């Protein structure tokens with residue numbers, strides 16, 4: 001029952017891909033429970049479960065607000081590229097095939113407008 005919102009969001013993400021970015025940014029951390037943030041900066045790729053972010057920052061925060069405050073643990077800069085992933089791995093690796101992913105940074109919509 002409480003999964004209704006999540007499965008809707010998941011459906012939208014798998015259909016729209018990067019086009020779902022705006023919707024995902026407005027979602028609360030608690031609504032994204034079970035998904036992963038993939039952060040790229042310097043030579044590092046860091047995977048952060050949304051469940052952990054929700055526990056640290058509070059599940060009622062919008063992803064957008066949290067994204068703007070994320071910093072690379074190595075260089076202190078905002079991460080250059082960020083994806084929301086359904087599964088930990090965005091590209092095929094050993095194990096189960098990857099799910100959908102939505103690129104959040106740089107935002108495709110904003111790049112088009114600029």
Ligand SMILES: [Zn+2]
Nearest residue numbers: 041042072075
């Ligand atoms: Zn860095």
